[in-house]
Amino acid sequence: xxxxxxxxxxxxxxxxxxxxxxxxxxxxxxxxxxxxxxxxxxxxxxxxxxxxxxxxxxxxxxxxxxxxxxxxxxxxxxxxxxxxxxxxxxxxxxxxxxxxxxxxxxxxxxx
Amino acid sequence: xxxxxxxxxxxxxxxxxxxxxxxxxxxxxxxxxxxxxxxxxxxxxxxxxxxxxxxxxxxxxxxxxxxxxxxxxxxxxxxxxxxxxxxxxxxxxxxxxxxxxxxxxxxxxx
Numbered sequence: 001x002x003x004x005x006x007x008x009x010x011x012x013x014x015x016x017x018x019x020x021x022x023x024x025x026x027x028x029x030x031x032x033x034x035x036x037x038x039x040x041x042x043x044x045x046x047x048x049x050x051x052x053x054x055x056x057x058x059x060x061x062x063x064x065x066x067x068x069x070x071x072x073x074x075x076x077x078x079x080x081x082x083x084x085x086x087x088x089x090x091x092x093x094x095x096x097x098x099x100x101x102x103x104x105x106x107x108x109x110x111x
Numbered sequence: 112x113x114x115x116x117x118x119x120x121x122x123x124x125x126x127x128x129x130x131x132x133x134x135x136x137x138x139x140x141x142x143x144x145x146x147x148x149x150x151x152x153x154x155x156x157x158x159x160x161x162x163x164x165x166x167x168x169x170x171x172x173x174x175x176x177x178x179x180x181x182x183x184x185x186x187x188x189x190x191x192x193x194x195x196x197x198x199x200x201x202x203x204x205x206x207x208x209x210x211x212x213x214x215x216x217x218x219x220x221x
Contacts, residue, residue, distance in 0.1 A: 006153075033209060042201055043154070045209040088153060090210070097161060098144075098169070099210065103153035 002027045002093045006102030014110050019076045021105035023089035032065055032072045033099065035088045043088060046074075081109050114138065115213035117202050122218045124196075132187045132216045134202030143185040144210065147171060148199045157200075160185055189218065196220045 003026040013019050023032065031050045035043035047056055049065035049072060056063045062075045072091075076083055086104040093100070115136040124130045136143065142161050146154040156169030160179040174193025179185055185204075189196045197220050203210040 035210075042212040042215050043210075045211070048208050098156060098159055098167075099205075100156075101146075101154040106151070 002091070002096060002100050004089060004091050004100045004102040006089055006105055008105055009103065010106045010108070012108045012110060013079055015081060016078050019079050019083070019107055021074050021087050021089075021107075023072045023074075023091070023102050025070045025091045025093075025100075028069050028094050029091040030069075030094050031092050032069075033090045033092075034063060034072075034074055035090060035101075036085050037088065037104070038085045041085075046087075076107075079107070079109055081111065083107060084109050115202060115204055115211055117200075117213035117216050119216060120214065122216055124218070124220050126220055127191045128220075129188055129190050130196075130218065130220075132189065132200055132202075132218070134185045134187065134213060135183055136185075136204040136211070136213075137183060138204055138206070138211060139182070140204035140206060140211075141182070142205045143179070144203045144205070145169075145175070145177065145185070145187045146201045146203065148201060148215075154201065157187065189220075 005024045033048045034046040037043045053067045054065040060077045064073045086106045088104040089102045090099045118133045144159040145157040155171050157175050158177040160166035163182050176188045201215045202213045
């Protein structure tokens with residue numbers, strides 16, 4: 001079945017440094033979504049990418065969807081303490097009716 | 112106030128007891144989902160429902176049961192057959208573009 005792999009599992013960065021998490025699917029995706037979960041909270045939707053090669057920006061966050069629609073990345077520029085949390089990607093396969101989540105990347109910011 | 116509610120926030124049960132977790136949404140979404148999250152882990156799909164009176168098993172359905180008698184409600188029962196029931200349980204409903212998650216229920220079984 002479809003699998004969504006996410007790396008790294010953990011990332012510690014100094015405040016102000018950049019951060020990137022990568023998501024790879026075993027099958028072609030019709031779309032990919034990104035979520036953020038703060039410690040003790042629940043996942044909150046950030047964005048959805050649909051088109052091959054799509055790039056979207058939200059302030060310091062840049063999201064990319066690969067040309068083959070099998071991988072995606074989230075890049076945060078100049079991290080802040082408010083960026084702490086776990087970032088999940090979630091993909092909807094071409095032939096599936098359910099979204100599969102990656103295991104997430106936990107971001108820790110060092111002051 | 113639109114959204115998804117889950118109750119209770121914390122639940123404690125003795126081993127061998129069935130327990131039902133509540134999930135209600137007023138977003139008029141057809142699709143609803145139940146996930147389980149263990150410490151430091153991702154989200155694993157337990158059951159999902161695309162429409163009233165229909166539901167499908169997810170990746171880890173064993174030891175769980177659901178019902179979808181109303182569009183707004185998708186309760187999850189954790190049965191005594193579930194070997195490791197202690198976890199954080201998240202309910203979600205979805206539109207075309209995104210999933211909306213409830214605040215979750217932390218279940219502890221001793």
